Amino acid sequence: MSGPRALRQPMGLRAVSAGFLGVWCLLASFPFVWIAAMSFKAPVDSFAPNPLHVLFGPATLAAGKGLSLLDLAAGAAVLWIAVRLAVRWLPGVVARGTPPGWIAVGWFVGSLLFGLAFVAVFFGLLPLVLGGLDPVVGPLGVPVLGLTAEHYESVWVGNEFYRNFVNSLIVTAGVVAVSLTVGTLAGYGLARSGSRLAFWLLIVALVFRALPHSVLVAGDLPPFIHSAEVLRPLLGEAAPTLYGKPWAVIAVLVSINQPFTIWMLRSFFQNIPLDLDEAARVDGCTHFQAFRWVIMPVMWPGVITTGLFSFLLAYNDYLVTSLLLDAQNQTMVPAIAGYFNRETTTTDQVEAVAAAVSITAPLFLLVMVFQRQIVSGLTAGAVKG
Amino acid sequence: MKFRTFAAFVGPSLFLMFVFIAAPLVSVFWQSFHVTKARFETVEVETCTPGFLKPTCVTEMVTRPVLDEHGQPRLETRFTGFGSYRNVLEPDRTLAALRDLDWRALLTIDFWKALRFTLTFTLITLPLVIGGGLVIAVVVNNVARSLRGPVIFVSLLPFIITPVIGALSIRWLFIGDGIMTAFLEWWLERDIAMFAQGGTIELLMLFYRVWHVAPFAFVVFYAGLQTVNQDTLESAIIDGASRWERLRYVVIPHLMPLIVFVALIHLMDAYRVFEEVVGFSSQAHVISLQWLTYDLLTPDDSGNRAISRASASAMLTMVGIVILLVPLLLRTWRDQRPGGPGGAGGGR
Numbered sequence: 001m002s003g004p005r006a007l008r009q010p011m012g013l014r015a016v017s018a019g020f021l022g023v024w025c026l027l028a029s030f031p032f033v034w035i036a037a038m039s040f041k042a043p044v045d046s047f048a049p050n051p052l053h054v055l056f057g058p059a060t061l062a063a064g065k066g067l068s069l070l071d072l073a074a075g076a077a078v079l080w081i082a083v084r085l086a087v088r089w090l091p092g093v094v095a096r097g098t099p100p101g102w103i104a105v106g107w108f109v110g111s112l113l114f115g116l117a118f119v120a121v122f123f124g125l126l127p128l129v130l131g132g133l134d135p136v137v138g139p140l141g142v143p144v145l146g147l148t149a150e151h152y153e154s155v156w157v158g159n160e161f162y163r164n165f166v167n168s169l170i171v172t173a174g175v176v177a178v179s180l181t182v183g184t185l186a187g188y189g190l191a192r193s194g195s196r197l198a199f200w201l202l203i204v205a206l207v208f209r210a211l212p213h214s215v216l217v218a219g220d221l222p223p224f225i226h227s228a229e230v231l232r233p234l235l236g237e238a239a240p241t242l243y244g245k246p247w248a249v250i251a252v253l254v255s256i257n258q259p260f261t262i263w264m265l266r267s268f269f270q271n272i273p274l275d276l277d278e279a280a281r282v283d284g285c286t287h288f289q290a291f292r293w294v295i296m297p298v299m300w301p302g303v304i305t306t307g308l309f310s311f312l313l314a315y316n317d318y319l320v321t322s323l324l325l326d327a328q329n330q331t332m333v334p335a336i337a338g339y340f341n342r343e344t345t346t347t348d349q350v351e352a353v354a355a356a357v358s359i360t361a362p363l364f365l366l367v368m369v370f371q372r373q374i375v376s377g378l379t380a381g382a383v384k385g
Numbered sequence: 386m387k388f389r390t391f392a393a394f395v396g397p398s399l400f401l402m403f404v405f406i407a408a409p410l411v412s413v414f415w416q417s418f419h420v421t422k423a424r425f426e427t428v429e430v431e432t433c434t435p436g437f438l439k440p441t442c443v444t445e446m447v448t449r450p451v452l453d454e455h456g457q458p459r460l461e462t463r464f465t466g467f468g469s470y471r472n473v474l475e476p477d478r479t480l481a482a483l484r485d486l487d488w489r490a491l492l493t494i495d496f497w498k499a500l501r502f503t504l505t506f507t508l509i510t511l512p513l514v515i516g517g518g519l520v521i522a523v524v525v526n527n528v529a530r531s532l533r534g535p536v537i538f539v540s541l542l543p544f545i546i547t548p549v550i551g552a553l554s555i556r557w558l559f560i561g562d563g564i565m566t567a568f569l570e571w572w573l574e575r576d577i578a579m580f581a582q583g584g585t586i587e588l589l590m591l592f593y594r595v596w597h598v599a600p601f602a603f604v605v606f607y608a609g610l611q612t613v614n615q616d617t618l619e620s621a622i623i624d625g626a627s628r629w630e631r632l633r634y635v636v637i638p639h640l641m642p643l644i645v646f647v648a649l650i651h652l653m654d655a656y657r658v659f660e661e662v663v664g665f666s667s668q669a670h671v672i673s674l675q676w677l678t679y680d681l682l683t684p685d686d687s688g689n690r691a692i693s694r695a696s697a698s699a700m701l702t703m704v705g706i707v708i709l710l711v712p713l714l715l716r717t718w719r720d721q722r723p724g725g726p727g728g729a730g731g732g733r
Contacts, residue, residue, distance in 0.1 A: 009527075013628070021524045025539045027596065031554040032542060034564065038557065049562040182397045189394025201395065203714065208406050210653045210706050210713075214678035215699040219409025221682060222416065222692050255405030258398055287390045316547040318660055319675070323682055333547055337663065353557060356550045367541050371534075374541060378601060379608035 032360065039354040040147045043346035046353065057146025065150070066143025071130050078126060082118050090114055108173075123149060151347075151354035161335070161355060167246065168315065168331040174250035175314035176307050179257050183310075184303060186258075187265025188291050192277065202266070205259035213256060213319050220252060221323060244326035252320055257313050261306055264377065268302030269295070305377035308370055315363070332359050417696035420465045423450040423458035469697035496698065499677045503705075506591065506673070507655040513595045514651055515644060518602025523632070525603070526610045537604070544600035552664020555593050556580075583670030590661040590671065598654070602647045609643045610636070649713045656709055674702045 009017075037054055038046040044059040053059070060066065067075070090110060098106030155161045190198045223230065224242040231239035242248040272295060280290035296303075315333075322334035336359065339352035367374065425448050433442040450458040475494050482490035492498045525536055543551065558565040559579040570577050579585045613636055621631050637644075659675040662668055668676065681695035 009628075014527075017524045017527045020520065021528060021536065024521055024524070025536060028539050028543050028600070031551075031558060032546075035554045035557055047561055047563065049564075049567040051564050051567075054564065182401060186395045186398035189391050193391050195388075195391070198391070198395075201399070203718070205402070206714065207710060208402060210710050211406070211410075212657045212659075212675050212678070212699070212702055212706065214659070214675045214682070214695075215413060215703055216406060216409045218416070218678055218682055218692070218695045218699045219411075219413040220405065221690070222421075223412060251401065252405050255401045258402050258406075262398060288393075291394075312545060316549075318547075318549045318663060319679060323679070333549055336549070336553075349557075352553070356553055359547055359550055363545050363547070364542070367538060367545055371538055371541065374545070375537065375604055375608075378604045 032364075035353050035360075036357050039151055039350065039357045040149065041350070042146070042148065043350045045146060046350045047346055060146030060148055061143055062146075063148075065146060065148035067145045067147045068130075068134055068143050070134060070137055071143075072145065074126060074130055075122070078122055082122075086114060151351050152358065155351050155355045155358065159351070161332070161358065163328075164330055164332045164335040165358075167325075167329055168333075170246050171250055171253070171321065171331055172311055172314040174247065175253045175257065176310045178250060179254045179261055179310040180303060180307050182254065183258065183261035183265050183306065184296070184299070185291075186262045188269050188295065190262060191266045191269035192274075202263065205262060209259040209263075216252070216256060217320055217323050224248060224324060243324065244329055246325070246329055249321055249324050250314075252324065253314050253317060256320070257310055260313075261310060264306050264309070265302060268299065268306070271302075272298060301373065301376070304370070305373045308366070308373055309377055311366070312363075413696045413699050416692055417469050417700050418464060418466060419462050420469065420693045421460055421462040424461045425449065426451050465693070469693040470701070472694050473697045473701065495672065495677055496674075496701065499672045499674045500705075502587070502671050503656060503658060503674045506587075506594070506658050507652060509591055510594045510598070510655050511648060511651055513591075514598045514602050515647060517595055517599040518606050518647065519637075519640075519644075521599065521603040522606035522610055523636075525607060537607075540600045540603055542600075543596050544598070544604075546597070548597065548660035549664045551597055552590075552593050552661050555589060555596070556665050559589060580665075583667075586665055586667045587671050590658075590665060590667065593661060593664075594655065594658070598651060602651075605643050605647055606640055609640045613639050645716070649716070652709050653706075653713070656706060674698070674705070678702060 034054070040060075041054060041057040042060040042063055042065070045053050045057040048054055048059075057066075094103070094106045094110040097110070190202060221243075227242040228239045276294055276298070277290050280294040281287075285294065317331075318333050318337075321331045322337070325331065325334070332355075336352060336355050339348055339355060427446055427448050429444060430447045431442055431444045433440040453459045473496050475496075478494055479491065479497065482488075482494075492501060521540065525533060525540075528536065546554075557563060560566070566577055566579055579589065617635055618631060621635050626634065657675050658673045659679065662671065662673055662676040668680070672680075678695050678698045681691040681698060684690050
C-alpha cells in the first residue's frame with residue numbers, strides 16, 4: 001500500500017473491513033451455492049439437518065448415484081474446456097459467421113447452440129463414456145460423492161419444463177426487441193428536443209414508472225378476456241382474445257418497461273455530443289438518417305445496457321405473466337409456483353429446487369458476461385445527479 | 386428539432402404507454418365503481434316426487450341465473466358507487482375497531498393488514514438498504530483493486546436474481562430442518578419453526594429485501610466514491626479530521642444526491658412489495674397491498690375473479706403511491722426543468 005502515510009490504515013481497521021467484506025460475500029453467494037448443492041442430492045440428503053450430508057450426499061451415494069474421482073476430474077475438464085471455448089473460440093466464430101449488422105442475432109443463435117451442445121456433451125455423452133470407464137480403472141472409479149441429476153431430468157423431461165423455457169424465451173426476446181426499438185426512437189427524440197413538451201412527457205413517464213403493476217393488470221384483465229366481443233365490430237371474425245396470448249403479454253411488459261427504458265436511453269443519448277448530429281445534418285441527412293447511421297453505431301453500449309434491464313424485467317416477472325397467460329403458455333417463473341404450492345412430497349420440493357436453479361443459471365451467465373454493462377446501467381442516471 | 390419529427394420519434398412509445406398504461410388506469414377507475422355479475426331471477430318452481438296415491442308436490446321460490454341463447458349466464462353491469470370500496474375497507478368494522486382502540490380487530494381486515502405490512506416493510510428496509518449499501522461500498526473501496534471485480538460479481542448476484550426465486554432460496558435455507566434453522570436451534574438450544582408465526586416470516590421477508598436491494602445501493606454509492614474530491618479529503622486530513630469525521634463531513638455530503646436517489650427508487654419499489662409473499666407463501670400471516678389486488682384478480686374456486694373489489698383495492702393502493710411520489714416529482718422538477726442542471730433519474 002503506497003500513498004500518504006496519514007491515509008494508511010491501522011491493522012485493526014483493515015482487518016475489520018476485510019472481515020466485513022468476507023461476511024458480505026458469503027451472505028451474497030451462500031443461498032446460491034446451497035440450493036445448487038441441494039438440487040443434486042436425493043431428497044433425504046437435500047433436507048438433512050446435517051450440512052455435511054447436504055454437501056456430500058451419503059444417502060444419494062448409498063442409492064448408487066455417486067461420482068468417482070475419475071468422473072469428477074472428467075467433469076471438471078469438460079467444464080474448463082467449455083469455458084475456454086466460450087471465451088476464446090466463440091466470439092471469433094460469431095464475428096465471422098454473421099453478416100454485418102446482425103451481430104446481436106448472431107450472438108443469440110451462437111450462444112444458444114453452444115449451450116445446447118454443452119448440455120448434450122455434459123449430460124449425454126460424458127455419462128455414457130464414464131459409465132464404461134469406471135469399472136475398468138479400479139480405485140479411481142469407486143463413487144465417492146453422492147450426486148444425481150435425476151431431479152433435473154424429471155423437471156425438464158418428465159414435467160416438460162422445456163415448454164415453459166420456450167415460452168420464457170419468446171416473451172423475453174419479444175420484450176427486449178420491441179422495447180429497444182421503440183425506446184431508442186423515443187429516447188433520442190427526448191434527448192434532442194429540449195422542449196417543454198418533452199419535459200412533461202418525462203415527468204408523466206416517471207409517474208407511470210411508480211405505478212404498482214397489479215393496478216395495470218387489474219385494468220388490462222377484463223378487456224383482455226372480453227376483447228373478442230369488443231373488437232368484433234372492428235375486425236370481424238378475426239378478433240382475437242388477448243388473454244393468454246404471449247404477444248399481448250409482450251406488449252404489456254414493454255409498456256410497463258417503457259418509462260424506465262426511455263429515461264435510461266435518454267441519459268445515454270445525452271452523452272453523445274450534439275456536434276455529431278449537426279455534422280450529419282450538414283452532410284444532408286434527415287433526422288432519421290442521422291439517428292440510424294451516425295448515432296446508433298456509437299450508442300451500442302447504452303443499448304446493450306438498457307436491453308439487459310429489459311431482459312431482467314421480462315425474465316423475472318411473476319405478476320403479469322401469471323395473471324395474463326393461461327397454463328399452456330406459462331413462462332418459467334410462474335410455472336415454478338406449481339411446485340412449491342403442491343409440496344406434497346420432499347421429492348416435489350427438490351424438483352422445485354432444481355427448477356429454481358435452472359431459472360437462475362442463465363442469470364448467472366448474464367452477470368458473468370455483462371458485469372460491466374450492468375454496473376454502468378445502475379449508475380447511468382444516478383451519478384450525474 | 387421540429388415538432389413533427391419529434392412526434393415521429395416519440396410516437397410509438399407514447400402509443401404503447403397510452404394503450405397499456407393510461408387506458409388501464411381509466412378502466413380500473415371505471416371498474417371500481419361498477420359491478421359485473423350474472424343476472425338472477427326468482428321463479429316459482431313446483432317439484433313433484435312420486436308418492437302413494439298421488440305425487441307429493443312442493444312449491445318453492447328458486448333464485449337462478451338468467452341464461453342467454455347459448456346457455457351462458459347473462460351478465461349485467463351495474464353502477465354501485467362506493468360499494469366495492471366499502472367491501473374492501475369494511476368501514477363498519479373499521480370504525481368499531483377504532484372506537485374500541487382494538488388494534489387486533491383492525492388487523493383482521495385484509496386491507497389494513499396489508500397496509501400495515503407494506504408501510505412497516507418500506508420504512509424498515511429503507512435505512513437498512515442505505516446503510517448496508519454504504520458500508521459495502523466503503524469496504525470494497527478499501528480492498529486491493531484486483532479483488533474488486535470478483536467482489537462486485539458476487540455482490541450483483543442477489544440483485545439480478547428473479548425475486549420469487551431469491552425469496553424461495555432463502556426460504557429453503559430455513560424450512561423444516563433446513564441448514565439455517567438447524568444452526569439456530571443448535572446455537573440457541575431451543576426448538577424453532579420459522580414459518581409457524583407471522584413475526585419470523587416478516588423478519589425473513591425484511592432480510593430478503595435488504596439482501597436483494599443492498600447491491601444496487603452499493604453499486605451506485607461505489608461509483609459515487611470514485612468521484613470524491615481528493616483535495617478536499619487531503620485538506621481535511623491536514624485540518625486533523627479523524628477517519629470517521631472525514632467520512633461524516635466529506636464523503637457522505639458528496640454522496641447525498643445519490644442517497645436521495647436510491648432512497649426514492651427504493652421507496653417506490655418497496656411499496657410494491659409482492660414477490661416476497663409468493664416466495665415465502667406468507668399469505669396466511671402476512672400480506673401486502675399488491676398481493677391483495679393480485680389475490681382478488683386470481684380466479685377463486687368457482688372460477689370467478691373479483692374484478693370490482695380488485696379495482697377498488699388498486700385505486701386505494703395508488704393513493705399511497707401518489708403520496709410517496711410528491712417529493713420525488715418535486716425533486717425531478719427542479720433538476721430536469723429545461724435549463725435546469727439535468728441528469729438524475731433512470732436507474733432501477
